Amino acid sequence: MIIVQRLHGKIALITGAAGGIGAGIAQRFAREGARIAVLDLRKEDCRPVVDAIHKAGGEAIAIGADIADEEQAEAAVAEVHAAFGFVNVLVNNAAVMPSGRLHETTVADFDRCVRVNLRGTYLMSRAVIPHMLAMRQGSIIHMASVTGILGLPGIAIYSATKAAIIGLTRAMSTDYARLGIRVNAVSPGTIDSPMLHRFINAQSNPEYFRRAFDDIHPIGRVGTIEEVANVFVFLASDEASFVTGANYEVDGGIGVKGEQPQDPV
Ligand SMILES: NC(=O)c1ccc[n+]([C@@H]2O[C@H](COP(=O)([O-])OP(=O)(O)OC[C@H]3O[C@@H](n4cnc5c(N)ncnc54)[C@H](O)[C@@H]3O)[C@@H](O)[C@H]2O)c1
Numbered sequence: 001m002i003i004v005q006r007l008h009g010k011i012a013l014i015t016g017a018a019g020g021i022g023a024g025i026a027q028r029f030a031r032e033g034a035r036i037a038v039l040d041l042r043k044e045d046c047r048p049v050v051d052a053i054h055k056a057g058g059e060a061i062a063i064g065a066d067i068a069d070e071e072q073a074e075a076a077v078a079e080v081h082a083a084f085g086f087v088n089v090l091v092n093n094a095a096v097m098p099s100g101r102l103h104e105t106t107v108a109d110f111d112r113c114v115r116v117n118l119r120g121t122y123l124m125s126r127a128v129i130p131h132m133l134a135m136r137q138g139s140i141i142h143m144a145s146v147t148g149i150l151g152l153p154g155i156a157i158y159s160a161t162k163a164a165i166i167g168l169t170r171a172m173s174t175d176y177a178r179l180g181i182r183v184n185a186v187s188p189g190t191i192d193s194p195m196l197h198r199f200i201n202a203q204s205n206p207e208y209f210r211r212a213f214d215d216i217h218p219i220g221r222v223g224t225i226e227e228v229a230n231v232f233v234f235l236a237s238d239e240a241s242f243v244t245g246a247n248y249e250v251d252g253g254i255g256v257k258g259e260q261p262q263d264p265v
Contacts, residue, residue: 005033006237011084013037013077015067015124016094018045020193021143024225025091025232030058032233034089037080039063067094067120077127086135089236090128092121092165093143097158097195099202110157117161121168129181136180141235142169144185146251155199162187166247173245182244184235189251190222218253 012029016022018040026036030053038046038053043064053060061083065076080087095117098109125140132138147155148162169185176183190196190213200209214221231250234240249255 008033010034011087012089013080014091015039022093023049025229028229036060068115073123074127088138090140102156113157132181138181139236140183142185144187146187146189170245185247187249188228189254192222
């Protein structure tokens with residue numbers, strides 16, 4: 001049997017990859033033949049993902065960095081370059097999600113969310129682009145969310161950062177389309193992940209939300225990390241060579257139905 005590895009020869013830097021969806025993307029990319037830089041706030045938290053990749057026969061390094069810190073973002077990309085010689089895939093996955101209606105959030109919530117989700121995405125992209133331009137080759141994939149399009153309740157600040165990331169994707173794609181760098185976004189619906197569990201457990205009626213999240217997706221359930229990772233593989237691969245400026249909704253149809261869970265209390 002011939003096994004085609006769709007990301008053979010790629011070097012992929014994945015932020016927020018110590019757990020959740022980022023860890024799933026990292027392990028999936030490694031199975032497809034990419035060499036991986038697993039980045040998260042604490043290097044030691046990345047080790048289990050790196051170890052799992054090594055155990056499966058892949059190559060990976062761990063990087064500890066705060067993506068929203070200019071020096072740390074630059075140093076992280078330099079570290080990938082030093083380890084692997086180049087970097088041609090960047091997955092901007094790391095994010096934070098303060099919950100609450102707008103008047104219930106604090107200015108500190110707002111600043112932290114914009115700092116990590118938007119500034120972090122900007123800084124990591126800015127650090128990686130000169131390396132991609134030098135090779136005239138690269139794929140940047142931003143993690144957005146359907147809430148950046150629909151505006152789901154209880155996460156206004158987060159939704160605004162995701163809407164901004166979709167705008168950033170479109171604008172960046174036009175700047176680099178003729179220079180060999182493709183820029184796309186992925187907007188998941190609700191995904192079975194630690195971030196979802198934290199959100200549900202913070203609600204006054206977690207059981208209601210657990211059921212509601214399944215029900216609002218026309219497919220009848222929340223998505224899996226693997227289902228999101230599949231789309232990232234495509235966008236990172238040369239199969240997507242004519243795809244740039246796109247926002248892929250991986251959302252079980254919620255973007256079409258547009259119903260939203262409301263806390264009944
Ligand atoms: N889980 C969902 O249902 C869902 C739906 C739509 C979009 N998303 C998006 O998918 C991505 C991953 O979500 P998840 O559910 O795996 O969340 P998660 O909280 O499990 O993972 C986020 C990771 O980012 C890291 N991180 C946070 N701030 C950082 C910083 N300043 N520098 C470096 N790393 C930092 C965290 O340590 C964590 O490991 C996020 O962008 C999220 O907005 C998630």
